[in-house]
Amino acid sequence: MLSINHNRCDLCGECIKACPFGALTIKDERVEISAACRMCRICLKKCPNKALLAADGIRKTADKSNWKGVLVFAEHMEGRIHPVTLELIGKANELGAKIDHPVYCIFIGHGITEKARELLNYGVDKIFVYDHEEFACFREDLYSNAFEDCIKKSKPSIVLVGATAVGRSLAPRLSTRFRTGLTADCTVLDVKENSDLIQIRPAFGGNIMAQIVTESSRPQFATVRYKVMEKARFIDNFSEKLTASEISEKIEICRLPGSKMKSKIEILKVMPKEKEVSISDAEIIVAGGRGFKDKKDLEMLEEMASLLGGQTAVTRPLVEAGWAPYTKQIGLSGRTVRPRLIITCGISGAVQFTACMNTSECIIAINNDKNAPIFQAAHYGFIGDLYEILPLLCDEIRKREIRNAV
Amino acid sequence: MNILVCIKQVPGTNKVEVDEETGVLKRDGVSSKMNPYDLYAIETALRIREKTGGTITAVTMGPSQAQDVIKEAYMMGVDEGYIFSDRRFAGADVLATSYTLSMGIRAIGEFDLILCGKQTTDGDTGQVGPALAEYLEIPHVIWVKGIEEVDENSITVEQDMADCTAIVRLSYPCLITVDKDIAQPRLPSYKKKLKTRNRPVKIMSFDDFADKNEDNYGLSGSATKVERIFPPDSNDDHIMFEGTGEKLSREIYDILVKNKIV
Ligand SMILES: Cc1cc2nc3c(=O)[nH]c(=O)nc-3n(C[C@H](O)[C@H](O)[C@H](O)COP(=O)(O)OP(=O)(O)OC[C@H]3O[C@@H](n4cnc5c(N)ncnc54)[C@H](O)[C@@H]3O)c2cc1C
Numbered sequence: 040m041l042s043i044n045h046n047r048c049d050l051c052g053e054c055i056k057a058c059p060f061g062a063l064t065i066k067d068e069r070v071e072i073s074a075a076c077r078m079c080r081i082c083l084k085k086c087p088n089k090a091l092l093a094a095d096g097i098r099k100t101a102d103k104s105n106w107k108g109v110l111v112f113a114e115h116m117e118g119r120i121h122p123v124t125l126e127l128i129g130k131a132n133e134l135g136a137k138i139d140h141p142v143y144c145i146f147i148g149h150g151i152t153e154k155a156r157e158l159l160n161y162g163v164d165k166i167f168v169y170d171h172e173e174f175a176c177f178r179e180d181l182y183s184n185a186f187e188d189c190i191k192k193s194k195p196s197i198v199l200v201g202a203t204a205v206g207r208s209l210a211p212r213l214s215t216r217f218r219t220g221l222t223a224d225c226t227v228l229d230v231k232e233n234s235d236l237i238q239i240r241p242a243f244g245g246n247i248m249a250q251i252v253t254e255s256s257r258p259q260f261a262t263v264r265y266k267v268m269e270k271a272r273f274i275d276n277f278s279e280k281l282t283a284s285e286i287s288e289k290i291e292i293c294r295l296p297g298s299k300m301k302s303k304i305e306i307l308k309v310m311p312k313e314k315e316v317s318i319s320d321a322e323i324i325v326a327g328g329r330g331f332k333d334k335k336d337l338e339m340l341e342e343m344a345s346l347l348g349g350q351t352a353v354t355r356p357l358v359e360a361g362w363a364p365y366t367k368q369i370g371l372s373g374r375t376v377r378p379r380l381i382i383t384c385g386i387s388g389a390v391q392f393t394a395c396m397n398t399s400e401c402i403i404a405i406n407n408d409k410n411a412p413i414f415q416a417a418h419y420g421f422i423g424d425l426y427e428i429l430p431l432l433c434d435e436i437r438k439r440e441i442r443n444a445v
Numbered sequence: 446m447n448i449l450v451c452i453k454q455v456p457g458t459n460k461v462e463v464d465e466e467t468g469v470l471k472r473d474g475v476s477s478k479m480n481p482y483d484l485y486a487i488e489t490a491l492r493i494r495e496k497t498g499g500t501i502t503a504v505t506m507g508p509s510q511a512q513d514v515i516k517e518a519y520m521m522g523v524d525e526g527y528i529f530s531d532r533r534f535a536g537a538d539v540l541a542t543s544y545t546l547s548m549g550i551r552a553i554g555e556f557d558l559i560l561c562g563k564q565t566t567d568g569d570t571g572q573v574g575p576a577l578a579e580y581l582e583i584p585h586v587i588w589v590k591g592i593e594e595v596d597e598n599s600i601t602v603e604q605d606m607a608d609c610t611a612i613v614r615l616s617y618p619c620l621i622t623v624d625k626d627i628a629q630p631r632l633p634s635y636k637k638k639l640k641t642r643n644r645p646v647k648i649m650s651f652d653d654f655a656d657k658n659e660d661n662y663g664l665s666g667s668a669t670k671v672e673r674i675f676p677p678d679s680n681d682d683h684i685m686f687e688g689t690g691e692k693l694s695r696e697i698y699d700i701l702v703k704n705k706i707v
């Protein structure tokens with residue numbers, strides 16, 4: 040908690056000016072701290088008299104040497120492994136190598152035991168398989184019980200979960216069960232020598248990045264979105280060459296006691312959704328933002344995308360205005376994309392947007408404000424009016440098509 | 446039926462920038478509003494009450510001005526409201542936020558159904574709901590996009606699962622987080638505003654909670670710690686172009702050709 044040494048305070052007001060949350064006020068010639076304080080500590084740095092003090096809590100510290108390994112939650116859709124799983128394994132391999140920890144997977148489902156072997160080809164040291172008909176559909180309570188069991192068995196230092204519908208439901212449940220930290224939607228992950236996970240994500244709802252650590256408790260939970268990390272390398276024929284005893288060492292079949300297999304959740308029906316091509320899988324994206332004045336102007340975006348054989352996408356304000364469906368939203372509260380090419384048109388480049396597209400291979404930005412932050416993320420920046428550039432560019436491409444046709 | 450809704454006050458704008466020189470956060474204005482996703486949670490609660498009867502309680506944790514969201518909830522038709530406010534709650538992460546909410550809720554009473562928004566527009570994690578369910582030891586379902594049926598013992602919901610939709614039945618007590626578009630939230634009504642003008646927002650602080658260990662709340666009770674904040678990375682090799690629309694479109698075209706896009 041933040042406190043003030045009133046003897047040192049000369050009421051200069053620097054801390055009040057610095058506080059981004061308006062938590063400090065002067066009342067009766069004393070600086071007061073309200074419940075709006077978020078402990079960002081910015082005031083501490085600003086106070087010329089060192090009158091402010093931040094006392095960290097005394098949390099009991101876990102014995103870090105008891106927790107070893109990087110555990111990945113292997114998500115699948117009826118046995119088909121979700122690509123985010125392979126990306127998490129890629130990251131886990133890298134983190135594990137750095138601190139000499141093994142990489143584990145937990146695989147929950149029905150009729151999946153055979154499929155588990157496939158994961159061994161990506162460099163996983165050990166897989167915990169929970170295969171039971173009760174696990175056929177995702178039910179938060181049963182899956183949590185299995186996950187808990189696995190963590191108690193394997194005692195991992197780090198647990199990585201995909202930020203999918205299932206992952207977002209499970210990760211907070213488990214991190215709370217173990218009374219430990221969870222950082223959502225990390226965009227960068229690294230690890231310190233002492234096994235503390237360095238988690239970086241946009242934060243405070245602003246144009247800033249935060250580096251977050253879970254320094255006193257274990258395991259450390261992080262969720263990561265699809266398309267953020269590099270996929271693990273596939274080792275050809277690795278699992279085929281293993282002997283039966285090696286396999287049984289690497290794949291542990293686990294069971295839960297009957298009491299842990301009782302669910303309060305009943306799945307009455309599962310209906311497949313119409314499969315749409317997700318912007319996450321697009322190779323080419325033409326994205327529009329608030330630089331568009333009217334919904335119908337987005338036709339320019341559509342045309343550009345179809346000429347390039349790509350897809351359209353938008354920023355959050357356009358989704359909020361009802362100009363485009365949520366599935367088209369790029370960003371922290373939308374989707375992460377990593378195309379070969381993205382052209383952003385009339386997009387300012389807020390961190391919640393750029394954090395989820397800045398690993399694209401080629402970024403072209405069109406914006407009429409030369410100071411727009413998007414130009415910091417772009418490889419090629421064009422200072423100009425999208426209403427002029429887009430139609431001309433479409434013409435140019437169409438002309439080429441005609442040339443190619445003759 | 447006893448229904449509880451968790452709502453949060455969030456900044457009205459998200460224009461926060463880091464001053465490159467001083468490293469200080471700049472936030473334009475201090476306007477704030479109810480987390481838009483929580484409006485859907487309130488609307489869902491109101492529609493359920495129309496069917497089953499009962500009362501709706503709204504709770505929020507935050508600074509004292511966060512009371513405004515409870516007032517707003519009253520104007521939509523919520524019966525009772527509490528704010529959990531205390532300096533000792535400041536700096537809370539998911540773990541400490543959900544713990545504080547769980548302690549407050551336990552101090553108020555027993556609830557059949559708890560509703561949360563899908564996520565907030567400032568924290569934006571969508572984690573508080575499931576974490577709260579874990580503390581209260583009740584099952585949960587996230588991303589509910591429709592209510593199929595409610596009766597005395599259970600609720601049947603439609604859950605959005607990215608590649609499929611599931612119809613799920615939960616018996617009470619349980620928690621759900623509701624997605625946008627589940628039902629259009631009603632606007633606060635002037636009539637209700639007049640009627641609820643004097644309805645108090647009950648304030649609860651640390652002293653009202655059963656757990657009197659300060660270390661479990663706020664920053665002390667948080668497991669995650671922000672080590673540093675910094676402006677986002679920029680791409681080092683960027684080339685800028687300026688000029689007329691013709692010139693610029695030609696140059697983009699050339700880049701597309703060079704990269705074998707067209
Ligand atoms: C927790 C949180 C999560 C968020 N998640 C997301 C998210 O997932 N996705 C997302 O996109 N945002 C998200 N945001 C919002 C984000 O902060 C920005 O508000 C948003 O990205 C801005 O969208 P924009 O660039 O379209 O609009 P603006 O910021 O209004 O930018 C419009 C740009 O268009 C330019 N322009 C105007 N006219 C023209 C013209 N004729 N030609 C060329 N350029 C023109 C302007 O110079 C300006 O730079 C989130 C915010 C928070 C707090």
Ligand SMILES: Nc1ncnc2c1ncn2[C@@H]1O[C@H](COP(=O)(O)O)[C@@H](O)[C@H]1O
Nearest residue numbers: 451506561562564565568570571572573
């Ligand atoms: N401080 C708070 N007070 C009350 N409810 C909250 C608070 N923070 C989060 N919630 C609830 O949890 C949901 C998800 O929040 P978050 O995990 O921050 O995205 C919100 O939509 C609210 O329903």
